[in-house]
Amino acid sequence: MEQHFHTLMRETTGRCFEEIEHLLPPLAPLTEGPAVRVVFTVVGMMGGFRYHLERDHVQVHASSRMDADDGDHFKVTPAGWTEIK
Numbered sequence: 001m002e003q004h005f006h007t008l009m010r011e012t013t014g015r016c017f018e019e020i021e022h023l024l025p026p027l028a029p030l031t032e033g034p035a036v037r038v039v040f041t042v043v044g045m046m047g048g049f050r051y052h053l054e055r056d057h058v059q060v061h062a063s064s065r066m067d068a069d070d071g072d073h074f075k076v077t078p079a080g081w082t083e084i085k
Contacts, residue, residue, distance in 0.1 A: 001078050002027045005058060008074055008081040009042075009049060012062055016044040027058060047071070 006024045010017050020043045030036050030053040041048040047064035056077065063071025073084040 001058065001076055004078075004081050005051075005060070005076045008060065008076060009040075012072065012074075013042055013045050016042050019044055027053075030058065 005027060009024060016022075022042065025038065025040050029038065030051075035052075037050065037052040039048060039050050045064050046066050047062070049060055049062050051058055051060040053059075058076040060074040060076060060081075061071055062074065075082050075084055
């Protein structure tokens with residue numbers, strides 16, 4: 001699932017990861033407790049990702065201060081990732 005999460009991050013940030021090297025976050029800390037929520041700031045994106053573990057997937061919210069709306073929401077599973085409309 002972590003591989004799909006990192007793919008989502010790379011594909012939705014445009015060139016941010018090409019311009020500045022980021023150490024992508026592991027998903028293991030999400031299993032530390034039932035209410036663990038993580039914020040990962042992406043330099044160049046003017047925002048980042050907030051994510052947490054649901055029963056069978058990772059719920060991801062990508063946002064930027066430049067967004068005119070709430071940003072984008074995604075679901076990451078062992079099979080891949082999909083955008084939630």
